[in-house]
Amino acid sequence: MSRATIAKLWLIGFFVPIVGMILLIEGLANASGPASLIGWFVTIAGALAQLCAWILALGYTARHAQWRWFSALLVLGLAGLEIAVMIVFLLATPKDELAGQAVPARA
Numbered sequence: 001m002s003r004a005t006i007a008k009l010w011l012i013g014f015f016v017p018i019v020g021m022i023l024l025i026e027g028l029a030n031a032s033g034p035a036s037l038i039g040w041f042v043t044i045a046g047a048l049a050q051l052c053a054w055i056l057a058l059g060y061t062a063r064h065a066q067w068r069w070f071s072a073l074l075v076l077g078l079a080g081l082e083i084a085v086m087i088v089f090l091l092a093t094p095k096d097e098l099a100g101q102a103v104p105a106r107a
Contacts, residue, residue, distance in 0.1 A: 001056050001059070001060060003060060003090070003093060003095065004095075005056075006053050006056050006057050006060060006090070007053075007090045009049055009052060009053040009056065010049075010050060010053035010054070010057075010086055010090065012046070012049050013046050013047065013048070013049030013050030013051070013052070013053055014046075014050060014083070015046070016042060016043075016045060016046030016049065017042070017043045017046035017047055017050075018046075019042060019046075020038075020039050020040070020041070020042030020043030020044075020045070020046055021039065021043055022039070023035055023036070023038055023039030023042060024036050024039025024040060024043060025039070026039070027039050050082070053086070054073070054077055054082055054086060057073055057086065057089060058070060058073055058074060058077075061073060066093075069089060069093065072085060072089075073085055073086075073089060
């Protein structure tokens, strides 16, 4: 998985729960069951997308043998600072030089 794909998935996972929370609050304020239920589903789906992006970022750093990034992502992500560490990771890591090509396997 490329860094650009991880970034897109993480951004989707960042903004979709905001929309879901707006739907949830609107549904609860107006006593509308379907709107609040949709809000819950959208919020959970966005959170799952963000979790998947974090796991893919861990795999990306392990595959490229970037062990400092891997340990930073793992420790800070588990400590609850996943948003901050993912923003720094996506801004600081270089773009994929091998995008679209297979990464050679290590023997």
